[in-house]
Amino acid sequence: MPTVGVKRDLLFKALGRTYTDEEFDELCFEFGLELDEITSEKEIISREQGDSKASGASDIILYKIDVPANRYDLLCLEGLVRGLKVFKNKLEAPRYRRVSPANGEPQRLIITKETAAVRPYAVAAVLRNITFTQERYDSFIELQEKLHQNICRKRSLVAIGTHDLDTISGPFTYTAKPPGDICFKPLNQTKEYTATQLMSLYKTDSHLRHYLHIIEDKPAYPVIYDSNGVVLSMPPIINGDHSKIALKTKNVFIECTATDLTKAKTVLDMMVTMFSEYCFFSALITWFKLSSEFINRKVGINESTEKIAQLLTRMCLLSQVTGVGDEIEVEIPPTRSDVIHACDIMEDAAMAYGFNNIPRTTPRTYTVANQFPLNKLTELLRQDLAAAGFTEALNFALCSQEDIADKLGKKIADTRAVHISNPKTAEFQVARTTLLPGLLKTVAANRKMPLPLKLFEISDVVLKDETKDVGARNSRRFCAVYYNKSPGFEVIHGLLDRTMQLLEVKSARGTGYHIQAADDSTFFPGRCAEIFVSGKSVGRLGVLHPDVINRFELTMPCSALEMDLEPFL
């Protein structure tokens, strides 16, 4: 969920009234938003960088509001205020239309075929006769940034460029050129650079360096020129300095270049509609027709067609009763790109109706409950293992390669482990293939506890398995350790006997269970046995190898047992 920070007093001024924090929180909730935090710039700086840095900062109250991820129309003060005012019946849902310039000639953006290989789409619009104030200007810049971070996926899908139209002249050309052939003075620089030079210049720029990878390895970089060859921008990296906008700018040329055309249109509509109240602009409208019966049935209410049309209009979805049966025609403004199905309109109707006003009903769905047999077995066994004096541990399913291989004296290649491609730290390199390392780490973290430590865990490990659609499967395991001044093999062996008793498996070769000496590098030589049930191996038990004990930073002897549970279903 994106968070939008707005100055409280500006917000109230725009809304035409003031609210207490509680009242505003309530309003947000009704409208499907969440007032996340009430703070100030000073407070934020003081929290993040310390009091000393914060002394000069502004202490104007800021509201931090959580906005649903697909409601791009609420990402700035203008959009928020418009949405809330319409919702509270203080404003009619705005209708957006395209206006031709005074001379009747619209601007043109020509897209050449060279862009196909790097960034194939571009759309553009002009905001005419805009009046910026410092606050509006700041909001305009901030909206761009918010869109860049959210829907634009950090400029990879869409990049926005804004220009002072009066400094350039159309038609404009969107093309792609080898980086050595692009040369211009970029925003806030004093001299010209080639694109190649710019890429190395921005390597160290804390902000821009994050976007370089989008085009860095392409043979040609995207670039937009005006009819005189002035560079407007080199998307998605930087605009030219020549056409930069300022407070006094009257006409803003907005271009969105993209790898996704739908998103580019949405972003352009958003930039344009949000600042429409300060000027005139262009946009497209879509229409939906649906029945009020549909809404009543899906929400679980019984309202008239007229009432439902009113509810929708309050959500900025201008709606009219057509007179054909209970049909309603809904106008979807360009600001509401999230509405793609009648169910989205239904949701808005429910929100306007108030979720808490919907009568609560009980579904008549009659069903008989069943437990998942493996989980049922697990639940029952856990209880009796605790009754046998062992304490349950709960460890992570992800761990390092070292945990499941080196530390246990095994090779990673022999573990059948699945590997994670993008771990942030070594703790998340693989999914565990054994429960033992987790239990040993639990013992290590609790060495101050009185001995003996008797721990168990029943949980899933993950193993590669070609027969599954995803190439891997879970395996439910039972693992236990006994940690004391003496190895206590007999204790772990006794726990195995008890477990088999609980699982109704008798001690017998062939038909029941038995254990048999085995070699395993995790265990002390001669102190490891394999567990067989009906002749099939299900696990191992034994006294851990001193090297294993050392690698887990333990000091006492330890015996352990680990076995599969799935054969007992």
Place this chain on the structure above:
Amino acid sequence: MADTGVVETLLQRIEKVDDGVDSLEVASSLGVDHQVIVGAVKSLQALGDVISAELRSSKRWELTEEGTEIAEQGSHEARVFSSIPLEGLGQSELMKLSFGKIGFSKAMSNKWIRVDKAHEGGPRIFRTVEKIEDQVREKLLLVKKGDMTQLEEKEKNELKKRKLLSEVTVKSYWISKGNSFSTTVTKQEAELTPEMIANGSWKEKKFKPYNFEALGVAPDCGHLHPLMKVRTQFRQIFLEMGFTEMPTNNFIESSFWNFDSLFQPQQHPARDQHDTFFLSDPALAHEFPQDYLERVKKVHSEGGFGSQGYKYDWKIEEAQKNILRTHTTAVSARMLYKLAQQKFTPVKYFSIDRVFRNETLDATHLAEFHQIEGVVADYGLTLGDLMGILHQFFTKLGLKKWVEVGNSGVFRPEMLLPMGLPEDVSVIAWGLSLERPTMIKYGINNIRELVGHKVNLQMVYDSPICRLES
């Protein structure tokens, strides 16, 4: 048990007096160490209310070791005086005596002796008076007798300064008759024995009282993990409500089932490297229901089923990517797809299992947690039904504000219809984490103390049973 002779003598003494006796006095009159009497008092107290003993403390002047020596043998200066014969004594001879040095200077200042430095054969000491009065000794003798009243404060301090006297705190018992006073005592038994039960001797015996203030011995037992105790309760609630458990034992999932089948677009932030764990081995899933996959592709890229779709270029390569599932809803999708392949019957499903997020970790967020999920699929379910069932569920949890820790909603037609579910079937669902309610329930602030190897085992040992409604 203390010496029975002393105990009996003590009881007889107490019997004879009306009010009580002081343990110190008894000790001195019996000529035994005070500790012997104290021992007798303690053992009588253990028998119950035979005597009552009140602890008293008082201050008293006592002779130091040096003071005792002086009281017996005289002050150093007096001993020096008496060591000097009429014909005098060589100074070096005098200094050889143990009291010589201190006694010499005191006797000099008292003008009891003089030194003839010019005497042939070295300095020699002679008496200057015929008789002396050893006041120091006399004062100390008074103290020894306990007759302090004749000494002035100044004198006491003077003697204290010379380390001959010291002030000590003396503790003693004031012993009087108890409610069940008797001069004969019977030995009390510690515990009932099999012999006593066999021969009936328990009827005659007295037993030592138990100390009910002390704690008992902790039982030797194992413990269940608190998070798992809460999981058991959530399972119970779902089962009571008629929900069937889903098989969620597949941590590895394809992006197709985790995202695409749920109508999550391929550029959605949740599918970013920063939020989801992708696999390098096995990197790709290789098997999908082909016609269903085509319908999913179409609804994303072109729309359909009443939807405009997202209108983007849907790629199988993206759907094939294997991940650690980010929610158990991936399993719900598989279950609903399976359901759609049969003649539809209404279902209620639940699951509680691990999910994984490649998130930034803090005190309340880990890279893996347990998701609780409930799903109901039936004809004509409404938002009112969702609100109603959520209300029932959270009422069973006992805390209505827990609604805030979860998410709920109605699955989109773009998800359900490509699966092949009938058009008039709605599916409502809700989810929450297991960790959050557990942390609230057990008052744990740092999730690492609860989940993972850094768990505080003492917390596990001490955690009470889990009754969610209370």
